[in-house]
Amino acid sequence: MCTRHVVSLPGGRLAGVAGMPYPKNLQTAMEVEAIVRDNGAVPATIAILDGVPHVGLNSEQLKSLAISGRQFQKTSRRDIAHVVASGGNGATTVSATMFFAHKVGIPIFVTGGIGGVHRNGEQTMDISSDLTELGKTPVTVISAGVKSILDIPRTLEYLETQGVTVAAYRTNEFPAFFTEASGCKVQCRVDSPEECANIIYANKNLYLGSGILIAVPIPKEQAASGNAIEAAIQKALKEAEDKNIIGNTITPFMLDRVKVLTGGCSLEANIALVKNNALLGAKIAVALSDLHQRFRRSAL
Numbered sequence: 621m622c623t624r625h626v627v628s629l630p631g632g633r634l635a636g637v638a639g640m641p642y643p644k645n646l647q648t649a650m651e652v653e654a655i656v657r658d659n660g661a662v663p664a665t666i667a668i669l670d671g672v673p674h675v676g677l678n679s680e681q682l683k684s685l686a687i688s689g690r691q692f693q694k695t696s697r698r699d700i701a702h703v704v705a706s707g708g709n710g711a712t713t714v715s716a717t718m719f720f721a722h723k724v725g726i727p728i729f730v731t732g733g734i735g736g737v738h739r740n741g742e743q744t745m746d747i748s749s750d751l752t753e754l755g756k757t758p759v760t761v762i763s764a765g766v767k768s769i770l771d772i773p774r775t776l777e778y779l780e781t782q783g784v785t786v787a788a789y790r791t792n793e794f795p796a797f798f799t800e801a802s803g804c805k806v807q808c809r810v811d812s813p814e815e816c817a818n819i820i821y822a823n824k825n826l827y828l829g830s831g832i833l834i835a836v837p838i839p840k841e842q843a844a845s846g847n848a849i850e851a852a853i854q855k856a857l858k859e860a861e862d863k864n865i866i867g868n869t870i871t872p873f874m875l876d877r878v879k880v881l882t883g884g885c886s887l888e889a890n891i892a893l894v895k896n897n898a899l900l901g902a903k904i905a906v907a908l909s910d911l912h913q914r915f916r917r918s919a920l
Contacts, residue, residue, distance in 0.1 A: 625909050627656045627901045628675070628721040628729045628759075631667030632694060632711040633894070634685050640887065646686035648891050652898045656730075659902035664726060666717045668695060668703050668710030675724050685711070696749045714761065715753035718831065722757050727820060727908065729761050730901035732894045733797045734833065736766040736775030738870070739857070746866065747778065754831040755782025760820050762901040764893040765795035765802065765835040768853055769874045772802045779833065785819060789836045789900065798853075798889055799846035800837040810834065813900065817907035821915075834904075839896050842889045845882070849889065852881035 633640065634649045653663035664676040667685055677685065685692065688709075695703050695710030697719050703710040712720065714734050721729050735748025754761065766775050776794060779786055787808040788794055796802035810816050816834055823832055837843070856877035865873050878886045 625660070625905055626662045626664050626726045626728070627898070627905050628717055628726045629653070629656075629663055629665040629898075630712050630714060630717040630729075630731050631665055631677075631685055631689075631692075632713050632717075633732065634665060634667075634682065634689060634711070640890070642686050642689075644887070644891075645689070646683060648894065649682055649686065652730075652895060655895055655898045656902045659899060659906065661728075661902040661905040663898075664721075666712050666720050667692070668700070668708065668712065670709065671704050671707035673700075673704065673720055675720055675726070697753060698749060714750040715748075718750075718753050718757045718759045718761065722759050727758070727760055727824070728901050728905045729759050730894075730897050731761060731763050732890060732897070733765060733767045734761060734763050735871070736770040736772065737778055738866075739769075739771050741771055741774060744866065751775065751778050751782060751784075754779065754784045754833060756829065757831050758823060758829055760816070760823075760832040760834060760904070762834050762836060762897045762904065764797045764838055764897060767797040767871075767874075768799065768802070768850060769857060769871070772796060772804055776804055776806075783828070783830045785823065785830070785832045787816070787819065787832065787834050789816075789834055791837055795835050795837040797893070798838060798843075798849040798886065800840070800843045806835070813903035813907040814911075816900075816904045817911045820904070820908055821911050834900075836893075836897050836900055838889060838893045842892045845885050845889055849878060849882055849886050852878045852886065855881060 656663040692709040692711040695716045696713045697715040735750040738746040787810045788806040793801045794804040
C-alpha cells in the first residue's frame with residue numbers, strides 16, 4: 621500500500637485523553653475514519669496494545685480502546701520504550717503518533733490540537749514534547765492550532781526555534797482551537813490541499829528533517845460559541861492553578877472542566893473541528909500522492 625494515501629490518527633483521542641467519553645469517542649473515531657476513506661485516503665489509528673505498536677486498528681481494537689482507554693497510559697515519545705518493554709497499553713499523544721507514523725512512512729497526521737508551551741512556561745519549563753517532535757520528525761500535522769489554555773505566542777516562538785514550518789489554512793492568523801483567531805499572525809498561508817502538498821513535497825526533497833504544522837480554523841458554525849468557551853477556559857485555568865494541577869494532567873482536567881462549564885458545547889465543537897481536520901488531511905494526502913505520481917511520470 622502506498623503510504624502517501626494514508627492518514628494517521630492518534631489513539632489518545634479515542635482513549636479519552638482528549639476528554640471524550642465512551643461511546644462518543646468510538647462514534648467519533650469511526651466517523652473520522654469514514655471521512656478519511658470517503659475522501660480517497662486510508663485512516664490508520666495508532667496505539668500500543670499489549671506492548672506492540674499498532675499502525676491501523678480493526679473495529680474490535682477500536683472498540684476495546686474506546687471502552688478501556690482510560691486505563692491506557694498516556695504515551696508520548698518519552699514513554700514508548702517503557703510501555704513496549706512492560707507489555708503495556710499506550711494511548712499515543714501527538715509526539716508518539718508522529719514517531720510511529722514516520723517509522724512506517726506515513727507523511728500526514730490529523731489531530732484536534734497540539735500541545736505547546738504552558739502558561740508560565742518560562743518559569744516551569746513545561747513545554748510539550750509535541751513541539752520538539754515537530755522539530756525532528758518529518759510528518760505534517762493537521763490541527764486546529766493550539767488550545768488557548770496554553771501560551772500561544774511562546775509556542776509559536778518555540779516552533780520557530782525548532783525550524784518548523786507553520787502554515788495557516790485560508791487565514792493569515794494562527795487559530796486557537798475553539799476560536800478562529802489567536803491574535804498571532806503567521807508567515808505562511810495556504811489556500812488549498814495542493815498548496816499544502818507542495819510544501820510537504822519540498823520539505824521532503826530538501827531533507828529538512830523537520831515536521832510541518834498546518835493550522836485549520838474551527839468551522840464557522842462552531843466558532844460562534846468560541847467566546848463562551850473562552851470564558852469557561854479562563855475559569856478552569858483559575859481552578860487548575862488553585863488545585864496546583866500541572867504537567868500532563870492539566871489538559872485532561874481542563875477539557876473535562878470546560879465541557880462541564882459549557883454544558884457540553886465544547887465537546888461538540890471539539891468533534892466538529894476534528895472532523896474538519898480529517899477532511900482536509902485526506903485531501904492533502906490524495907494531493908500529495910498525485911504530486912508524487914506526476915513527478916515520477918515526468919522523470920520517465
